[in-house]
Amino acid sequence: MIFHVDSASWIIAPVILPLIAGLLCFLFNRKIFIIALAAALANFLVVCFLIWQLLNFGPMRSYIGGWQPPLGITLRTDGPALLMLLMTAITGLGVTLYARGYFSHRISDPVRAFRHQRQQRYFWPLWMLLLTGLNGLFLSGDIFNLYVTLELIGISAASLAALSGKPASQRASFRYLLISLLGSLTYLLGIVFLYRTCGVLDLTLLRNLAGNESGMGAALALLSVGLLLKTALVPLHFWLPPAHANALAPVSVILSALVVKASFYLLFRFWFELFAPIVTMPALNFMGTLGAIAILWGAIQAMRQHRLKLMVAYSTVSQLGYLFVAFPLSRITEGAEVWSIVIFMALTHACAKSAMFMAAGSVYLHLGHDRIKDLGGVRASLPVTVFAYGIAGVSLMGLPPSGAFIAKWMLLSSSFASSQWWWVLVIMTGSLLAMIYVFRVMSQFFVIPEGDVLDTPEPLSPLLEWPALILALISLFLGLFAPWPLHILSQGSTGLALIFPGALP
C-alpha cells in the first residue's frame, strides 16, 4: 500500500467528524452524549491512524476539493501538528467522559438541576464545534484558513465560558469574547499586511518568500499581538483567570488545557518556521522576558488565591510562561529540540491542568464550594480525586518523570550551554513557587476536620474521578515515554525538509 503524500484526503477526518457530530448534537434531543463520545473516540482513533501513517510514510498534505495553492485550502500533517492533535484527542476524550459525569450528577435543588439540564443542551454542540476548530487549526496549511479556525475557536470558547449563567461568569465571558475578537482583528490586520507584501496565503509559499520581502516585521508584530492576546501571556493575561475560573468545570478544562495552546501553537509556528529568517535575538529575548514575568507573576498570584479554581487558573498563566522562555533558548538548540521543549511542556500541561481542573470541579460538586481554607476531610471522601490533584500538581512542578521535567531539563541544559544562567534562576524559582501553591491546597485536603464529617452528600460518579486520575498519570509518566514523542517530532521535521525543500529554518 503506497500513499501519495499529496493526496491524503482522510486528513480532513479530524475536522469533519466533530463538525458532523456538532450538527447532530444541535438536531437531536436525546443521546447527545453518545454522539459526542463517538466523535471523540473516532477522533482519537483517526489521530492514532494519522500518526501511524506519519511514522511510516512521512508528512502528508491534502488540497480540499483538489484546488492547489495559492487558491485552495490546504491541510497537512507533520510531527508537531499531530502531537497537538493527539493532545487534543486525549484530553478531549477525558473531558467528554468527565462532562458526562458532571452533567448527570444528581443535584437535589430543582432550580440548579434544571439549569444543569439546559447547560448540557448547549455544552455538547459547542464543545464539538470547538473541537472542530482546534483540529482545523492544527492541520491548516494556509494563513487565512487559520483565521477562520481561530474565530471558530474564539466564539465557541466564549459561549462555553458563558454557560454557567452566573453574573460573574457572564461578565468574564463577555470580556473574553471581546478580547478574543480584538485578537482576531489584530491577526486579520497582520494577514492583510502579509497579503499586500507577498500576495499569497499558503504557509509553504509564504515561508519561501519571508526572508526576501520588506515589511514582514510589521506583519509579524500584528500577528503576534493578536495571538498573544489569545494566549494570555503577561501582561495580556488579565482576562484569563476570571473566565477560566468561573466557567463550568468541563469548560474550564477545555479552555485551560486546549484553547490557549491553539493560539500558542500558531504563534510558535510563525516565529520558528514562517518568519524564522527575520526573527532577531532581541525579539526572542523580549518574548522570553515576558515568559519569565508570567512564570513568576502567575505563580505568586496563584499562591495568593482563596478559591481553588482561581488558583488553578493563575497556575495556567504561570505555566504558559515556560512556553515562552523556550524562545530565547532556541537559537543554540536545533530545530527539533526547541519543538520538543514546547511540545513536552504543552502535553504535560494539557493533561495535568485538565486533571487539576477536573479535580477542582469534583471538589466543588462535592462540597458546594471551593474555598481553599475549608477543604478539610476531602481526602477521606474523595481519595481518587485528591490523588489525581496531587499527581497533576507534581507534574506541573516539573518533578521527574513528568513530561515537564524533560522540558525543564532541556531548558536548563540549553541555558547552561549558552551561558544564560538567569533563565535557570527563573525556571527553578517558578518550580518552587508551583510547589508552594500546589501543596498549600494539598495540605488542606489532609486536614482532618473536627467534629462530624459533613452530612455525606451524593457519592460522585466514577466518571468524575477516574478521567482526572488517568490524565494525571499520563502527565506524570510522559517523561518515561519521551522517546515516542521525540520520534514523532523527528519524523515531522525531516519530512518537512523533503516536501518543502530549502524552506526549513
Added chain:
Amino acid sequence: MNSGQLLLIAILLSSFIPGIIIFCLPEEKHRLRTRLNLCGSILKIALILVMNAGIYYGHVYEIRIPLIPGVELLLNGDPLSALFATLSSVLWLLTTIYAVGYLEGSPNRSHFFGYFSLCVTVTIGIALAGNLVTFLLFYEMLTLTTYPLVIHRGTEKSLRAGRNYLIYAFSGGAVFLVAVVWLQAVVGPVDFSAAGFSPSYLDSHGPVLTIIFVLLIIGVGVKAALVPLHGWLPQAMVAPAPVSALLHAVAVVKAGAFGIIRIVLDVYGAQNLLLLGVLPLLAAVATVTIFYGSIRALQQDDLKRRLAYSTISQVSYIALGMSMVDQPLAVIGGLIHLVHQGLMKITLFFCAGNLAETLGIHRISEMSGVARRMPLTMAAFSIGALGMIGIPPTVGFVSKWYLGLGGLAGGNWWLLLVLVVSSLLNAWYFLPILTSAWFGKQKGEWPEEMYIGRYETSLMLLVPPLVTAFIVLAAGLVANAQISPLAWVRFIVRGYGL
C-alpha cells in the same frame, strides 16, 4: 530482558505492588493488609540477598531506559547499592511490624501503609540508581511519598512541619537538579560505575566543577540534615514514631547521606576531589554539624527532639568519613556508619515510640524510673544509646574506631579530637537519660498509662527494638566475621581500589 534485569524489577515491585493494592483495600481489612506488607517485605529481603550474592560473584545487574539524547534512567546493582538496599529492606520489615502495632485502631491506615510501601520502593530505587538523573528521580519521589506520612495526623502542627519539610526538600531538589544539569553540560553524562569523570576536565573547568560540587552537596545535604540545612528534621518529629524511624534510619536522612557517598566516590571520584581541594570544606561542614547537633541535643527535654538532633550529629560522621576519601580506613568508617547509625537510631526511636504509646511519656524529665515499668524497652534503648556514645562492643564503637584510624593514617589529628569531644557530648546527653531511667525513682503516675498485651507493651511494639538492639550488639561483636556489614564494606572499598 535477562534474569538480572528481572531481579531488579522484582525488587522494586515487591513493595510497589503491595503498596498499590493496599491503597485500594478498604480500611477495615487490616489482616490482609498486614499479610501483604509482611510478604512483600520478606520477599524483598530475599530478592536483595540473591542480588547481593550475585554482586559478590561479579554478576552485572543493569537496566537502561533512554529518555532523551544524553539522559537515561539507569538502574544498577553495585556493592554500594547492595549495602543501602539491604539496610533499608531489613529495617523496613521491622518498621512495618512496629507500625502495625503502633497504629492499631487509628484512622486512615490504608493510606499510611500505602505510602509506607511506596516510600521503601523509592528508597530502594535510590539505592539502585546508577546515574545522577535516576538518583534525582527517586530522590524527589522520596519527598513526595514521605510528605503524606509526615502530615499523617492532619493536625495544625503536623501540617506546619510538613510544609517546612517540603520547602526544604524541594529547594534542595531544585539545587540538585541545577547541579546535575550543569555537570552534564560540562562533563557529559556520568554513570556511577565509572567512579569519577576524567581528570582532564579539571584543568579547563576547575572553578565551575567546584561550584557544582558545592551545589550537589547542598542538594543532598538538605536530606542529610547538614547544618545549616537541618531545620526541617526536628520539626518533623510530630509524625508518628514509625515515620520518625523511617525518616531517620531507613529512608530520608539516609538517602541524603547515601547521596554524599555517591557524589564523592562515584561522581567526582577521590582523585578529582583531592585535586580540586574541596574536601576540607566538606570536613568543616561535617564537623560543625556534629558539634551543633550534639549541643542542641543537650538542650532538648522532648525525647524525640533530642533524638532528632542526635541524628543530625551522627549522620555527619558519614560525611566526615567521606571527606577523607584518600584514607581507605576512614572511608570504611563512613560507609559502615551508614548501616550502624541506622540500626542504633531505629532502636532508639522504637523505644521512644513505646514509651509514648504505652505510658504517654514524651519528655526526658518524665522518664525517671521508667526502666522498672518497661525493662526490655529500656534495655534496648540503653544498648542503642551506648552504641551512639561508641562503647565497645556495640557497632558505634566500630564506626568510630575506623574513622579514628583513618584520621591517624592520614595524619589528621584534629579528627581524633572531633571524635573524642563528640563522644563526650553524646555521653553527656544520653547517660543522664539512662541513669534516671534505671536508677531514678518514679515521680507520681505515668502521664497516660495503658496496658497493652501480656508483656510490658504489645508484642509487635516490643520485638522490633529488641531485634535491632540485638543486631547492634551482635554486629559489633562479629564485625570481623566473614559475613557482616563490615566485611561487605571492606569488599566495597576494595572495589574502589583504595
